[in-house]
Amino acid sequence: MQKITSLKECRAAVVALRQQGLTVGFVPTMGALHDGHMALAQQSMRDGHKTIVSIFVNPKQFGVGEDFSRYPRVEDADAVLLEQMGVDFLYLPAVTQMYPDGFATQVRVQGITDYLCGKTRVGHFEGVATVVTKLLNQVQADTAYFGEKDWQQFQVIKRLALDLDISTHIVGVPIVREEDGLALSSRNRYLNATDRAKAPLLYITLCHLADEIVAGGDVAALLKTATHGLTENGFVVDYLELADATTLEPVHNMQKPARLFVAARLGNTRLIDNVGVDIAE
Numbered sequence: 254m255q256k257i258t259s260l261k262e263c264r265a266a267v268v269a270l271r272q273q274g275l276t277v278g279f280v281p282t283m284g285a286l287h288d289g290h291m292a293l294a295q296q297s298m299r300d301g302h303k304t305i306v307s308i309f310v311n312p313k314q315f316g317v318g319e320d321f322s323r324y325p326r327v328e329d330a331d332a333v334l335l336e337q338m339g340v341d342f343l344y345l346p347a348v349t350q351m352y353p354d355g356f357a358t359q360v361r362v363q364g365i366t367d368y369l370c371g372k373t374r375v376g377h378f379e380g381v382a383t384v385v386t387k388l389l390n391q392v393q394a395d396t397a398y399f400g401e402k403d404w405q406q407f408q409v410i411k412r413l414a415l416d417l418d419i420s421t422h423i424v425g426v427p428i429v430r431e432e433d434g435l436a437l438s439s440r441n442r443y444l445n446a447t448d449r450a451k452a453p454l455l456y457i458t459l460c461h462l463a464d465e466i467v468a469g470g471d472v473a474a475l476l477k478t479a480t481h482g483l484t485e486n487g488f489v490v491d492y493l494e495l496a497d498a499t500t501l502e503p504v505h506n507m508q509k510p511a512r513l514f515v516a517a518r519l520g521n522t523r524l525i526d527n528v529g530v531d532i533a534e
């Protein structure tokens with residue numbers, strides 16, 4: 254695996270691959286890699302691409318009081334994992350290269366970002382959209398892979414790629430979970446033993462709710478009861494909502510496939526998850 258740290262090296266690597274007639278798959282991450290990230294890289298490799306994984310803890314997507322300074326940074330261990338898996342390039346851009354003095358542009362995707370995490374994480378999706386636009390432009394991959402765990406982020410990225418004529422094909426990869434159902438996340442390592450034991454309740458709650466909604470239950474009443482259940486178990490619920498899978502607008506009456514989304518804090522750790530709710534159309 255080749256480590257690259259500058260845009261110049263990144264562009265040269267991609268040009269060399271193209272000259273050999275090879276295609277490029279790209280997986281942007283913030284590091285502290287786990288099997289969820291690995292699933293994206295594996296998909297890229299399975300699709301026959303030379304694969305570039307980037308690690309960049311993007312300061313612009315963390316709000317005031319969020320965990321930017323304590324976000325896990327374990328670059329050496331990450332590099333070993335990627336090398337073992339057969340990833341071809343690890344791209345590690347510096348903050349000063351991504352945001353040099355005078356940097357003044359922000360990418361904002363309207364609509365989708367009004368809901369769910371967009372309501373409470375002020376500026377978060379602008380930070381994500383800006384860095385992902387830059388990374389997609391830098392790498393100019395054939396395909397870029399994003400996890401469905403961050404479903405709203407995935408929709409934001411699909412929208413910006415379409416709107417800004419970015420030719421990289423945007424592909425979603427299903428959520429990778431622990432055996433007990435907890436969605437893998439770099440933030441899970443913040444959980445103490447008590448909270449780690451409680452954390453799977455988030456996914457269990459979503460699955461039960463999905464079944465009850467499909468069975469025809471009253472959506473608002475079910476969401477209220479489920480939120481109460483999580484609160485009683487020590488979660489501070491940011492949102493628990495049924496929403497349109499593409500626009501992220503709230504869905505009050507289940508008439509078409511939608512998704513359930515949850516964000517909740519256990520102690521200082523914010524967890525998110527989502528599941529599909531499919532009814533026959």
Ligand code: AMP
Pocket residue numbers: 281282283284288289290292293398399400401402403426427428429430436437438439
């Ligand atoms: P992050 O490092 O948290 O920014 O995540 C980098 C990419 O990995 C994003 O596209 C995430 O959606 C994806 N990802 C993170 N956790 C998971 C998971 N448990 N399953 C699938 N994809 C994931």
